[in-house]
Amino acid sequence: MQSPWRGKYPINLVIHTQQNTLCIFAGGKPVRTGIMVEFTDLAFHFRSPGDFDTEELDDILQFLHERVQQQEKSEVYNLSNLYQALKGVSHKNYWMCADDVDMTRNDKLKAILNAYFDQQEQNVSITGATIDEPVPEFNEGQLISDIRGFFNMYGQEHTLTGRAIARIFHGIASPCFPATTWGRVRRFWRSHLDVDFNTIMKIATRELIAMRA
Structure with a gap:
């Protein structure tokens, strides 16, 4: 077979x-x-053949899962820092800096960038406690309803996972769900941008397991 x-x-x-x-x-x-x-x-x-027992395989999967989550948090942390840095040196209107260079803000941004790259060179680790943010309130009932509706409409023709549904609800394209096709499905595409990505993925995974049971 x-x-x-x-x-x-x-x-x-x-x-x-x-x-x-x-x-x-x-x-x-x-x-x-x-x-x-x-x-x-x-x-x-x-x-790749191996001799791992069930407990060792679980440990490996748990390690990989935690490593991926830590990397995701690290990238979000870096993006948040970039946003705050640019916001801190920006002007309210473009014409306020169209003619002359604001050297004070220019030097401030350089200092922020230098500090960032110095941190990277020193391999400063970012802990989850440093970058975890409170999850904003959202309508969980509506989210669950949309997850179940999406599964009922497309669950037979596509292999769905919690991550796949979260990507669609956030409008993130993938080879299996390209934006050129799924961007037209306005009921679901980018329908829950106000909900944390990992929260959608967790709830979607839970609902998929319940519906397949």
Whole structure:
């Protein structure tokens, strides 16, 4: 029985060049075959055998999950700092700085940027306690209703996850849900920008599990 994760076109001992030309190894060197390849589905399957038990696999998954969350928080923290920095040196109207350079604000922004890059070079870690922000109030009932409505309409034809639904509700495109197509679905696309992304993902995951049970 074929593994559900195995690609439809497994290829052994080949490389795929930037020119989409299939190559084979001959004498330890890649040689072009002249065959042009275009992938439209999963084509490669990588399997790494191991001897981890169930508890060790859970620990690995938990570590990876926490690492991803920490990285997301770090990026949000950096974006928030950038916004605050630009806001702190900005003028209320563009014409207030159209003619002359405000050297005071210019020097202030340089100092902020220098401090930021100095922090990066020192590998200063950002803890969750530093960057966690209170989640604003929102209409959870309406959010749950939209999650269930989205699942009822598209759950049969798409593989849905809590993250996928959160991305759609925030208007973040993905290969499976491109903006050119889903941007027309105005009922759901960017429908909950006022709700924290991770909150949507958590509630959507919970609701998906309940509906599939």
